[in-house]
Amino acid sequence: MTETILKAREGAVAILTINRPDKLNALNDQVRDDMLAHLNAIESDDEIRVVVITGAGDKSFIAGADIGEFAGRSPFDQRQAMRFPRIFDVMGQFPKPVIAMINGFCLGGGCELAMSCDIRIASEKARFGQPEIKLGLIPGGGGTQRMPRLVGLGNALRMMLTGDMIGADEAQRMGLVEQVVPHDELRSQTLELANRMAAWSPLTLKIAKEAVRASQRLPIEEGILYERDLFCLAFSTEDKAEGVAAFLEKRKASWQGK
Ligand code: COA
Numbered sequence: 001m002t003e004t005i006l007k008a009r010e011g012a013v014a015i016l017t018i019n020r021p022d023k024l025n026a027l028n029d030q031v032r033d034d035m036l037a038h039l040n041a042i043e044s045d046d047e048i049r050v051v052v053i054t055g056a057g058d059k060s061f062i063a064g065a066d067i068g069e070f071a072g073r074s075p076f077d078q079r080q081a082m083r084f085p086r087i088f089d090v091m092g093q094f095p096k097p098v099i100a101m102i103n104g105f106c107l108g109g110g111c112e113l114a115m116s117c118d119i120r121i122a123s124e125k126a127r128f129g130q131p132e133i134k135l136g137l138i139p140g141g142g143g144t145q146r147m148p149r150l151v152g153l154g155n156a157l158r159m160m161l162t163g164d165m166i167g168a169d170e171a172q173r174m175g176l177v178e179q180v181v182p183h184d185e186l187r188s189q190t191l192e193l194a195n196r197m198a199a200w201s202p203l204t205l206k207i208a209k210e211a212v213r214a215s216q217r218l219p220i221e222e223g224i225l226y227e228r229d230l231f232c233l234a235f236s237t238e239d240k241a242e243g244v245a246a247f248l249e250k251r252k253a254s255w256q257g258k
Contacts, residue, residue, distance in 0.1 A: 021057030064108025112141030
């Protein structure tokens with residue numbers, strides 16, 4: 001049987017590739033379950049410090065949920081398919097940085113998955129959209145909540161109320177992606193970024209991500225208190241002692257993840 005997700009390793013970076021290129025990597029139940037299983041395994045693998053998510057083939061990152069699965073489904077069936085844990089939330093709360101490497105169509109649930117990642121790098125060929133309105137639907141993978149936080153209310157509503165697709169440059173201008181690169185440099189530039197993160201202490205990566213993510217759900221006063229707690233928590237790690245000592249001794253730090 002064809003694997004729905006391919007997993008590769010480059011040093012401390014895991015690359016998960018959704019592997020349904022003949023269906024433009026549409027997300028079906030199997031892909032979602034397999035993605036959760038991979039993320040679960042990666043979470044407890046100390047050798048892996050950063051995760052990259054991409055789509056197989058040259059045309060699509062993810063063209064959304066598998067529309068074939070919607071036909072004939074009752075609301076109860078759909079509710080079951082949307083049971084927790086959901087990949088969108090798992091990605092956002094994942095303790096290691098997750099980068100979306102967007103190699104083509106990034107639509108519907110694909111765009112929502114990309115928005116759940118920490119950072120988005122897109123090929124100049126990538127196309128973005130929330131086309132659910134064309135199906136008589138609305139985004140259901142967190143898009144109505146995550147997109148306005150990234151791009152503002154007006155841009156999010158424009159995307160969702162028209163269903164129009166936009167190109168990578170426009171997506172970058174509105175804040176939907178952090179970086180646009182030539183198509184043939186997508187992998188090298190993404191891995192270069194992933195490796196720059198992977199070089200740091202995995203503990204510090206984790207608490208930095210947790211603190212920044214908290215800004216999306218906490219009022220600023222509470223967020224700042226939470227940051228102070230996490231900052232002081234970092235003082236309990238051997239890596240903090242090592243980082244400070246290495247600076248004072250003018251040498252390179254050696255991170256132990258402790
Ligand atoms: N669900 C299921 N199958 C999908 C799919 C999806 N979201 N997106 C693409 N596919 C399938 C097509 O049905 C086609 O399969 P087939 O060869 O068995 O007929 C195959 O992927 C290739 O897609 P195709 O439409 O022929 O490619 P294209 O280049 O002409 O168009 C898109 C590309 C992305 C514009 C078009 O496929 C599309 O609009 N897809 C749906 C996007 C969407 O609405 N996503 C949100 C879902 S909630």
